[in-house]
Amino acid sequence: MKTIMVDMDDVLTYGRFTDILEDYLGYKPDYEGLNSFYMQDALGDKKKDFFEKFKSKNVYEDATLLPDCYDVLKKLSKVYKIYICTDYIWREIVEYSGDSLKNKFNFLHDKLDFINPRNYVFTADKSIVNCDIKIDDKLENLFGASQKLLFTAYHNKRLSKDELAEQNVVRVNDWKEIEKLLLNDFES
Ligand SMILES: [Mg+2]
Known part of the structure; x- marks a missing residue:
């Protein structure tokens, strides 16, 4: 059985980080113009104050899975071994990362009842994970x-199809596209 590593944030769920950030700022920042993987870089010198207020929040409270994620992942789990791999460390408040880890675990355990918690991998360094x-x-x-699927997010939109093809990467925009790519071979 082939193995799949699935990221959590911005692939399974958006969490509520964006809402909390925008509520704090009072407007929606130009994320694409930020040119950063980290949305919080939009905060500039307000970062310290923001994280002081943010550290007690659970971004997964009331968060939902992305459309079709549950159904497609469940189908995939019948023919692949699924590992959920997610970074849990907040760079700005490293000492609160234990809370983040707990919130992530609870969300995964609650929303993806068919995935064994043994298959959760909590690490910031995903290069150690050996999945097909x-x-x-x-x-x-x-x-x-050997098969790399880049899930579209604001920070990777500018990567062109050719640039991705050079690195053997295929872009996917939603879970239906993942289903088409990974389940076609199994359908009779
Ligand atoms: Mg992610």
Whole structure:
């Protein structure tokens, strides 16, 4: 059975980080213009104050899975071994990362009842994960896989099809596209 590493944030769920950030700022920042993987870089010198207020919040409270994610992942789990791999460390408030880890675990356990918690991998360094297929919105995290699927996010939109093809990466925009790519071979 082939293995798939699936990222959590911005692939399975958006969490509520964006809402909390925009509520704090009082407007929606130009994320694409930021040219950064980290949305919080839009905060500039307000970062410290923001994280002081943010550290007690659970971004997964009331968060939902992305459309079709549950059904497609469940189908995939019948023919592939699924590992959910997610970074849990907040760079700005490292000492609160234990809370983040707990919130992530609870969300996964609650929403994806068919995936064994043994298959959760909590790490910021996904290069150590050896899976045949990797699905992530961060290009670097696809390293090492023989099939690499980049999930579209504001920070990777500017990567062209040709640039991605050079690195053997295919862009996916939603879970239906993942289904088409990974389940076609199994359908009779
Ligand atoms: Mg992600």
